[in-house]
Amino acid sequence: FTSLRISSLNRHMKTHSDEKPHVCHLCLKAFRTATLLRNHVNAHTGTRPYKCSDCDMAFVTSGELARHRRYKHTxxxxxxxxxxxxxxxxxxxxxxxxxxxxxxxxYACYLCSYASKDTYKLKRHMITHSGEKPYECYVCQARFTQSGTMKIHILQKHGENVPKYQCPHCNTFIARKSDLGVHLRNLHSYMAVAIKCSYCEAVFHERYALTQHKKTHKNEKRFRCDQCSYACKQ
Structure with missing residues (x-):
């Protein structure tokens, strides 16, 4: 790497260091640079300081704005x-x-000989080893390892019942546009007052993010005996 500016070189050198001195006050995640931290906090607060000059869109980072302009305008x-x-x-x-x-x-699988050109395909492949089926049909609750397989199932088995509207923020499908609006307001709207997780110190400005986070505590045994090693969920 070479640069005409010392500031660019200093920024590049941080990519070789494990030091992350800039800590988010909302979730305690740490970052190498103040810019990365600022972008992260903007995502928490819903602040979008980078506005497109060609339309009404605004973005959390300058990189997102540049990508938007290339895709939509230039x-x-x-x-x-x-x-x-x-x-x-x-x-x-x-x-x-x-x-x-x-x-x-x-990107190689550590359980078999499979290797991929990108991390997304490797992640999708790993599900075939774990047996996990994270994608659920909203009509009959059948579960699938891949979203594409689930969509084919829905079209083939439940084509006449397929709702028109999909939430842009999660995998929820909704039949009526008005119900989609209710779903967005209840689960995905930004809340000025953060909600704290009842199991840990994490805080969230979106109810859906809190709901997803709480699932990570599902199998925790939080109640421990102070006399022995016994622990239980409730």
Whole structure:
């Protein structure tokens, strides 16, 4: 890495360090730089300081704004493949594309010989080992390892009952637009006064995030005997 500015070099050098001195006062997550912390806190508070000059959209980070403008307005694809005519809005997508030329599969499963070009496909593959089925059909409650398999099931088995509206923030499907509005207000609207988790010190400004967080405490044995090693859930 080389740079014309010492500030850029200093920022780059932090990527080689494990030091994370900037701590979020809301969730205690730590970051390498003040900029990363500021972007993170903006996500907590719902602050979107980066406004698009071509439409009414606003974003938490400058990177999100730049990506939005390329996708929606300028249609610029600055990241170009040196081997073929492929070009991309994002550097990460170009990097993944180049692996289709090189055959590189850097993300390997530690349980079998499978390897992937990207982390998403590896994560999806790992579910086949765990037996986990995180995707549930909202009509018959059948469970699936992959969201694509679940969607095919819904179309084939319950096509006539498929609701029109899907929540943009979670996997909930809702039949009526008015009910979607209620769902968004109740679960996904920003709350100025944060709600504290009843099991730990974490706080949230969105009810859905709190609900999902509480699931991580589901199997905890929080009540311990002070005379022996016995512990129980309730």
């Amino acid at each position: 249609l610029e694809k600055p990241f170009k493949c040196s081997i073929c005519k492929y070009s991309s809005v994002e550097a990460s997508k170009l990097k993944r594309h180049i692996r289709s030329h090189t055959g590189e599969r850097p």
